[in-house]
Amino acid sequence: MSDNSFQLTEVSLQDSNPRDYDAREHVEGMWDFKKALQDRPLRFAFLDGRVEGVCAEPGEETWVLNIKKSILSGFQNTMESLQSSTTTTEVSSQKHKSRNKCIFWRLTSSTSA
Numbered sequence: 001m002s003d004n005s006f007q008l009t010e011v012s013l014q015d016s017n018p019r020d021y022d023a024r025e026h027v028e029g030m031w032d033f034k035k036a037l038q039d040r041p042l043r044f045a046f047l048d049g050r051v052e053g054v055c056a057e058p059g060e061e062t063w064v065l066n067i068k069k070s071i072l073s074g075f076q077n078t079m080e081s082l083q084s085s086t087t088t089t090e091v092s093s094q095k096h097k098s099r100n101k102c103i104f105w106r107l108t109s110s111t112s113a
Helices: 030-038 062-073
Strands: 003-005 013-019 019-028 040-045 050-056 088-098 102-112
Touching: 003 062, 013 040, 030 040, 030 050
Parallel strands: none
Antiparallel strands: 003 040, 013 019, 040 050, 050 102, 088 102
C-alpha cells in the first residue's frame, strides 16, 4: 500500500451559456469555493489500483471532502485485463477516529455482477 496525497489548484466555478460556449462568467462566491477546494491536500492510501482509505485534514468541510473523494475515485482501476468482462464494485466510506491530525475514512466495497 502506498501513501499519497493530492491538492487541487486553479479551481474555477463559472456559469456558461449553452448557446455560446465561450461566454462564461464567474459565479458569485467562486473565490470562497476555490479557497475551500484548494486549501488542504487530501491524503489517501492506494493499493493495486484501489483507494483503500482517505485521510481528511481537520476542519475539511463535508462537501469539499465529497468532491475530492469523487475526483479520486476516477483514478481507481482494478481490472485485471481490458479484454475480459468486469465486475462493478461499489465503494462507501465510513468515518473513523482521528489519527495523525486527520480524519480517516476507511473504504469498504461490495461487489455485484
